[in-house]
Amino acid sequence: xRGIGWTILxxxxxxxxxxxxWVNEHDLGHLVGASPLLVLDVFExxxxxxxxxxxxxxxxxxxxxxxxxxxxxx
Numbered sequence: 001x002r003g004i005g006w007t008i009l010x011x012x013x014x015x016x017x018x019x020x021x022w023v024n025e026h027d028l029g030h031l032v033g034a035s036p037l038l039v040l041d042v043f044e045x046x047x048x049x050x051x052x053x054x055x056x057x058x059x060x061x062x063x064x065x066x067x068x069x070x071x072x073x074x
Contacts, residue, residue, distance in 0.1 A: 004043050009071070010034035037074045038066065 005024040012019065012034050023029040030036075040062055047058035 007040040007042060008036050009038040011037055011074075035074070038071050 005022055008021050008023055008030075010019045010021055010031050011017070012031070014033060018037075019031060019034065021029070021031060040059070042055070042059075047055060051058040051061075
């Protein structure tokens with residue numbers, strides 16, 4: 001699997017449970033009745049200009065930049 005697409009942290013609006021979901025297409029695979037709290041774009045265009053082929057470095061920088069107080073407020 002190429003692993004391109006988006007990784008999305010969703011909150012189920014009925015149960016308040018959190019789910020990490022990988023979505024390959026912008027219009028397919030989203031959870032119904034859930035709200036996206038945090039989205040990571042893992043398509044190559046999101047990181048190759050700054051990170052080249054070092055996707056892991058891009059992901060690490062993204063995770064280090066998350067303000068969890070803002071995510072929790074969503």
